[in-house]
Amino acid sequence: xxxxxxxxxxxxxxxxxxxxxxxxxxxxxxxxxxxxxxxxxxxxxxxxxxxxxxxxxxxxxxxxxxxxxxxxxxxxxxxxxxxxxxxxxxxxxxxxxxxxxxxxxxxxxxxxxxxxxxxxxxxxxxxxxxxxxxxxxxxxxxxxxxxxxxxxxxxxxxxxxxxxxxxxxxxxxxxxxxxxxxxxxxxxxxxxxxxxxxxxxxxxxxxxxxxxxxxxxxxxxxxxxxxxxxxxxxxxxxxxxxxxxxxxxxxxxxxxxxxxxxxxxxxxxxxxxxxxxxxxxxxxxxxxxxxxxxxxxxxxxxxxxxxxxxxxxxxxxxxxxxxxxxxxxxxxxxxxxxxxxxxxxxxxxxxxxxxxxxxxxxxxxxxxxxxxxxxxxxxxxxxxxxxxxxxxxxxxxxxxxxxxxxxxxxxxxxxxxxxxxxxxxx
Ligand SMILES: Cc1cc2nc3c(=O)[nH]c(=O)nc-3n(C[C@H](O)[C@H](O)[C@H](O)COP(=O)(O)O)c2cc1C
Numbered sequence: 245x246x247x248x249x250x251x252x253x254x255x256x257x258x259x260x261x262x263x264x265x266x267x268x269x270x271x272x273x274x275x276x277x278x279x280x281x282x283x284x285x286x287x288x289x290x291x292x293x294x295x296x297x298x299x300x301x302x303x304x305x306x307x308x309x310x311x312x313x314x315x316x317x318x319x320x321x322x323x324x325x326x327x328x329x330x331x332x333x334x335x336x337x338x339x340x341x342x343x344x345x346x347x348x349x350x351x352x353x354x355x356x357x358x359x360x361x362x363x364x365x366x367x368x369x370x371x372x373x374x375x376x377x378x379x380x381x382x383x384x385x386x387x388x389x390x391x392x393x394x395x396x397x398x399x400x401x402x403x404x405x406x407x408x409x410x411x412x413x414x415x416x417x418x419x420x421x422x423x424x425x426x427x428x429x430x431x432x433x434x435x436x437x438x439x440x441x442x443x444x445x446x447x448x449x450x451x452x453x454x455x456x457x458x459x460x461x462x463x464x465x466x467x468x469x470x471x472x473x474x475x476x477x478x479x480x481x482x483x484x485x486x487x488x489x490x491x492x493x494x495x496x497x498x499x500x501x502x503x504x505x506x507x508x509x510x511x512x513x514x515x516x517x518x519x520x521x522x523x524x525x526x527x528x529x530x531x532x533x534x535x536x537x538x539x540x541x542x543x544x545x546x547x548x549x550x551x552x553x554x555x556x557x558x559x560x561x562x563x564x565x566x567x568x569x570x571x572x573x574x575x576x577x578x579x580x581x582x583x584x585x586x587x588x589x590x591x592x593x594x595x596x597x598x599x600x601x602x603x604x605x606x607x608x609x610x611x612x613x614x615x616x617x618x619x620x621x622x623x624x625x626x627x628x629x630x631x632x633x634x635x636x637x638x639x640x641x642x643x644x645x646x647x648x649x650x651x652x653x654x655x656x657x658x659x660x661x662x663x664x665x666x667x668x669x670x
Contacts (some may be wrong), residue, residue: 246547247554248540250284252521253416253442253498255346255374257284259540260511260555264502264525265290265350265377265420268533270324272334276341278528282536285346285521290323290379291331292352293360296389298325306453306464307477307530316479317526318453318464320471322385323352328367335371348418349373352382354390355401358408365412375415377500378405378440381422381447383474393422393447399434406438416441418500421491423483424450429494436495444500444523445487448474477526480504485517489563492518508542516560578653579633583624585611587646590622594637594647605630606637628652 248259262285263269263278275286292298300322308316324331338347349368353360361378368376380402382392395401402419409417419435421428423446432443450472454463462470484503492499501519505511506527514522527535543555552558590608598606605627613619624637624647633649641647 246544246552248543250520250555250559252285252346252500253375253418255285257346257521258344259284259536259543260515260522261536261539262286262346262348262500262521262523263528264523265348265379266525266529267321268525268528271326272331272338275334275338275347278533278536279338279342279345281533282540283345283533285348285374287348287350287377287523288324288331288335289326290350290352290382291326291328291364292323292386292391293354293357293364294328295360296353296391298322300325301466303464303466308453308479314477314526314530316451316453316475316477317529318451318473318475319448320384320464320473323379323382328364332367332371335368335373339372346374347371349376350379350420351376352379352386352391355395355398355405356390358404361405361408362412365409369412369414373415375418375441376409376413377418377420377444378409379420379447380405381420383422383424383448383450384471393424396421396431397425399430402431402434403438406435406440410439418442418444420444420447421487422447423487423503428487429490432491432494432497436497440497442498442500442520443491443495444502445491446480446484446503448476449480449483449503451475476503478504478506478510481510481513485513486566488514488517488519489566492561492563493566508539508546511539511543512546512558515555515558516562518559518561518563520559577651579635579649580628580631580652581605581626581633581635581637581647582650583626584646584648585623587643588623589643589646590624591642592622592624593640593642594624597636597640601636603630603632603634603636605632 250257250260263283265287269275269286270289304321305319307314351364380396386392387394417440419440421431456463461468464470481504488499488501498520500521501514502523505524511522595606606624608622609625610620611623613621638647
């Protein structure tokens with residue numbers, strides 16, 4: 245039986261999954277419902293200083309779909325519009341009801357107002373949350389008021405805020421950074437040097453989700469106008485993984501990984517990269533708290549297949565293998581593609597991609613079809629001298645185990661993939 249427990253900031257979570265600060269954690273009641281359904285941790289929707297009124301616009305959410313499946317979401321929602329005093333009461337109740345769940349506070353104040361930051365941390369102290377996340381990442385609305393992303397786009401401001409929070413807080417501080425910077429390592433380092441106990445990456449990515457070409461206006465349109473919003477969801481995973489790698493490289497702090505996790509396997513990717521906790525927002529907004537069942541089951545099945553008994557063993561150090569291009573040049577071998585003629589369907593997708601991307605290293609050829617006497621079938625054939633091993637054909641091939649790269653400099657006869665029936669290579 246797989247042990248899904250994972251220790252993050254000295255708290256033993258029953259599984260790696262944490263609800264990110266967002267609409268699914270908009271009230272204590274919602275957080276309770278998520279805990280009841282199996283989520284191990286939840287971060288309250290960010291609360292700001294009482295003096296800062298929060299007024300949302302409508303509409304404020306839109307998605308981008310491919311094949312009827314959401315691949316990204318843009319929002320222009322602000323932080324919670326509920327009173328701090330209401331939140332404090334709810335957090336205290338949650339604490340009593342759920343001693344085994346990791347309850348995380350989330351706060352935001354202006355980058356110039358350290359008193360406001362200190363006050364919010366003091367209030368959070370009273371609730372006995374397990375950690376406090378400093379939301380330095382909201383990219384819309386709040387930056388106009390010197391809050392959110394502007395605070396993690398300047399290492400000096402990060403430093404001031406984290407130092408202030410650390411000087412008051414009774415629990416670990418997680419610093420949530422924006423990915424909308426040129427050099428996130430610099431920002432993570434500032435957080436570490438100021439005493440942050442962990443880093444959360446990522447908050448949403450600046451973007452505009454799309455245009456309604458018939459109405460000739462943005463999809464996320466407030467009476468014809470839009471604002472640059474925060475893009476989240478599955479398509480953001482590569483940016484999240486990159487930020488986990490860079491923050492881990494720069495600081496070696498525990499990382500709460502967030503951004504585009506829509507399934508158990510993407511969570512595993514984050515863990516292997518080096519994250520120690522997994523936050524999910526958009527996928528829950530689309531499909532609900534119950535996705536936790538499939539996430540846990542998938543994780544258990546994967547662990548059984550891989551012979552891993554403890555989820556904590558999945559936390560890896562692939563961030564150490566994210567290296568410079570120069571290092572890759574030294575490690576690169578002489579790759580060529582090979583086609584498995586047993587599985588190739590002759591669909592021609594790889595040939596078109598290769599031709600029209602200028603590599604010209606594939607064509608179709610006819611083979612006798614063992615299913616039809618006298619008949620033939622088409623399969624892809626590699627033009628050996630033209631193949632540069634770019635991997636485009638492997639990436640676009642729709643058939644599993646059909647195309648793969650091999651090191652053509654290995655001594656011949658090279659042991660080719662199973663079922664390979666093809667041509668002589670020299
Ligand atoms: C509608 C919406 C509201 C959000 N509100 C907050 C917030 O109040 N505080 C915060 O730290 N992050 C907020 N986020 C960002 C998420 O916590 C998370 O960092 C981001 O969505 C990336 O994760 P995902 O791809 O799993 O959605 C919000 C995201 C969305 C989509």
